[in-house]
Amino acid sequence: MKIKVCGMRNQENILQLYDAGIRMMGFIFYDQSKRYIDIEKRDLILGAVPRDVKKVGVFVNADLDFAKNTVITYNLDYVQLHGDEDPKYCAEMMKLAKVIKAFNVDTVFSFDTTIAYQNCDYLLFDAKGAERGGNGIQYNWNILKDYKYETPFLISGGIGPDDVDKILAFAHPKFVGIDINSGFEIEPGLKNIDKIKTFTSYLKCSTQ
Structure with missing residues (x-):
């Protein structure tokens, strides 16, 4: 099972997370997020990431050239698109990195919406909330x-330390x-490293 930890922006915390075994980390380039990495701190923060970590840049309706330049500058392995990016935008980003296209799920969400994005490397099903991710709320995974x-x-969406059994019990051929x-x-x-260590000790994780 893959596990990605998103919203990293503290050098020491990044290294602690690495020591805890996490090899996929998300970095937010959306300035409306509480976890946004300020421009003047990016070189320092991204430069602290060990080489074998898969770096995921998170964008929301970003200018295409900005997103491309960010991928190149920081050698990002993935881009995670949390806005209204169309399939053409995704295809352009796939020339530089793997693409995770996020969708906000609620009881009326139609999975037909994802048909045009089936060329992406992964989809991410997040809870629909007031913000573009990081809302801390869950939805019914049965959907x-x-x-x-x-x-x-x-x-994604409000996953916490008490959700191990729920994750292990969830079954879907594409999960x-x-x-x-x-x-x-x-x-x-x-991030609380001790909680992540305990949580991940029950899950089989992958970096790829």
């Missing part, structure tokens, strides 16, 4: 049984991992 397409997906964030935070952008 995901209606997903009948081929692109593998990750689950490949989880994306955690606010449920493991001391404050926005600072």
